[in-house]
Amino acid sequence: MRKTIIVMLSIVASFLSEPFVSSAVEKDFEKYYVDIGYTDIATALIDGQKHFKTDISLPSKLPGISFTHAFGRLNDLDGEVDDELEFEFLNAKKDQNHFKILIKPVQYKEKFEEKNIKQKIKMNNGSEAIYSKSLTGFDTLVFEKNNLQYILSMDDSSNLKSSIDSLVEIANSVK
Template identity: 40%
Template sequence: MIKRVSLLIIVFTFMIGSTTYAYNEKPSSDERVPFEKMYFEYGGYKTVEDALSECNRHFRKKITLPFKLPPIPFTHQLARCNQHGGVVNDYFEIEYLNELQGSNNHYMIWVNPSGHRKGFPRKSNVIRIYELENGEKAVYGTTPTLGDRPPAFDVLRFEKNGLQYILSVDKRVEDKVTAYVLVDIANSIK
């Protein structure tokens, strides 16, 4: 019995020592995990082309993306077709990110059929309503405050070609990406 306990203690000590050593090792620069890896592996993201094709088939409608982008740099664009078992809560999502700027340069587009509108931003967070070139209204506002934290994103919601679009950009770049910039991006959808 004592031999077994001693053996277990030795094995357990060896395991702890190995684990501690492994946590203290730093990966070499050759082992750096690509920024987009977690998005592709865990978030279900794909290339924009693949996700767009998937959602076009799913919605049986062609999604047209804006040809303009906010005037801030991006290093990545990732997308996914969110399908939750029906069309009511389904949407196309594209994210533009900059791994060098952290989360500051974060711009998103959500698209879903107009028949399944999202009420975002909430009425209490609406700042102004704009008129697009095609005569449609665009609602500009912010995401809700969370406790004592201020809103994180500026949002523009509008409809074109039977689809609802929601453009969202991090508030930390609102001096560069104003409401007028978002409206200009919305008008670039043909």
């Protein structure tokens, strides 16, 4: 678990390469996310692992776009059905640089109707992922690994040439 946290923090640090916005704007931006329950990625990961009683692997890759902030939170709602671990990677200066990871136990996974599945993709480990654009404004890749469902979403207005290829590469980096 400690190794996962260290690897993820080093990856996040490498992607937080955008020159920082003014400190007042940055503090307001961060305060908003903290006020709605977000924390740092390491804390959220630990909270999720304790809550779901399992090790959770995060991707070792992120999209090839710049982020200024990374947050995480455990959404522990009434019961277990809607509980999920959520990570947000954002750029305070470029709204379109937005990447999100949702993780939940596979027994409570989100189901996608066939009409919302744009493409089925074979992953490196032989499993199948689905690509969808059913979330307005986001390219989404959904896959299962280690009894968890991962939902990777990237703003479709990002300047990334092929978001589907990027999402597949990110998904394949989850160990």
